[in-house]
Amino acid sequence: MLLQGALSGLALGGVYAIMAVSLVLMARLIRVINFAVAAVGMFGAYAAQAVVQVGGGGITALICGALIGAVISLLIGLIITTWLAEADVGARSATTVGALLLLLSLSFVLFGTAPMAFRPIVTGSAFTIGSVVISNITLTLLVSALLIAAAAKAVLTFTMIGTQLRAISDRPITAELLGLNVAALTLSVWALSGLIVTLVIMVVAPVQTSDASSLALLVIPATAAALFAQFQRLDLALIGGLGLGTMQGILAQMSGTQVLRDWLPLLLILCLLLWAQRRETWDEAR
């Protein structure tokens, strides 16, 4: 039953992991905790569904949705880069909370408040482990999570762009003085994050609660996973996301653990924050 539960949570774990990797990357490279990461994806996915409803084809809708996600993310990035370039992480991150709320309201206005009936993009099963079928959705998300984390690591470590991005994050002014196009590099991270997360949400939305709030609040478990990685390590973000998803999957197999299942990400956030403070003396921590 444990294995079965764990496998059943892998799809959602993959979603958490991809978002957590995105959160860690943005925290490291552009000094922001992007609380709107899932809301951007939700909005893009809803926009794609709207394209389907007005008669657009599946591929057209997919591309439109992903582009809309990328553009919205880019706009949030543009606001932060333009007006909050020198601001601290707190202020920059608070802007994304504003964006999260704005996107939720905008989605209510444009697409209504009812959950959206999404057409599945990925269907069918891939293979079976024991009695559990690993669906193509799970496989897609799992492989994507691994690839995205590995690609991000490789780009940061081995490529010129990676070096430049790290330079921007460590010494933004020096990097700019050296002639790096800081704005372009930063904005491309924003756009890419919006694009990827929108695609991920479009894959997972058809099999889960698909109202705007539930989708936008996927950022909570993703933040828990990113916190587990201390907003630093991509591998831990991956493990954290997958771990949280499998834990929730296991809890759903047992009666009476529903509350724990839903509160798990918040409990985890609380514990991790307390753990991070463990060496602080009371006075300094304040």
Place this chain on the structure above:
Amino acid sequence: MKKLSLITGAAALAIAGPAYAQSDAPIVVGSINALSGPVVYDDASKAAKAVFDAFNENGGHNGRMIEYLIMDDRTDPATSSSSARDAVDNQGAVAMVGSMSFLDCAVNGAYYIDKGIVAIPGLGADTFCYTNANIAPPNMGPYLASELTMQIATEELGLDKICAVVGVGGGAEAAYREGFAKWTERTGADFEWIEFIPYSAPDFTPYVIRAKEAGCETIYFNGPDELALSMMNAASAQDAAFSYLLFVPAYTEAFANASPSGHNGVYIVSEFAPYTDPTAEATADWYTLMQEKGVPITAFSQGGYLSATYFIEMLGRIDGEITRESVTQAFKTQTDPIENPMVGAPYVFGDAEMHSPNRAGWLVKMAPGSSQWESVGENWSVLADEG
């Protein structure tokens, strides 16, 4: 003292004014609806308005027109309360008809008793709509409907090995449990497992796998149509084919078209006569009127239509002036039931402490592989009597 009595007199006139006005003044009827906010259900009041408009076009009640108030409560308790007070106190409503709100019964139930006004909601959405001496909806509501669904599943469909995922909010869990307990007591059947989840629970895959693992052949799920689709998609992705017992909101053409084909049959107990067949005799009058007035063809508009039709029928039974008192008196002393082919049980209000006049449903199904609703059988299924 004189000034005070003048004010009281003026206030009394102002309050009494609309309700006791001359016989050619309109008969004011109110309704409280979720027209904006987190959920929007406006079909019931639209349907009731269509009925009243048609009634007015035919001359109204002895020349008196019905003025129908459609008020929004935004699913907000304070707004719900102030809207009801506005309708009753300020505008002099003689009855509340065709409402579709998740709060009206809970928030305004005691106020309606206090004011001596009856409410015939388009649809009752919670237990408060069925435990109030002054409220009687035409539908049977989620708890009786789920009890009847299980009764039909066991006794008529012979379904076995049923797992239940029940989305709940507020105090709904106790009411569902009570209904299911009665079903178990009567039939000896029970769920393989039952899980109560908040509607915001993220992912259906674990429940689908759990159902498969427990050997369940049927899944009961009471969520709205979009979430029922997510559940079916999750099962489909797991190569798992179940039968499904779903809830009335999923009984739509849109749901049928969007649902994945890998299932062993989807069953819904409709609280009103099945409407997906436009040629059906039972729904013909309603269907024609809704088409004519541009109201959506849904179970909600059936409810609104029925409540307005019942109200008009009762108006015709009142001798003398139409006032709040005479309307309430007529409903409270009603013994002669109102028949309508769209429901399986005649409508009686009467003087009981609580009402649930409708205890019958009609089974509709989507056959395996099909994406069309069809009516099952030729008869209403009636909820077995308690005890």
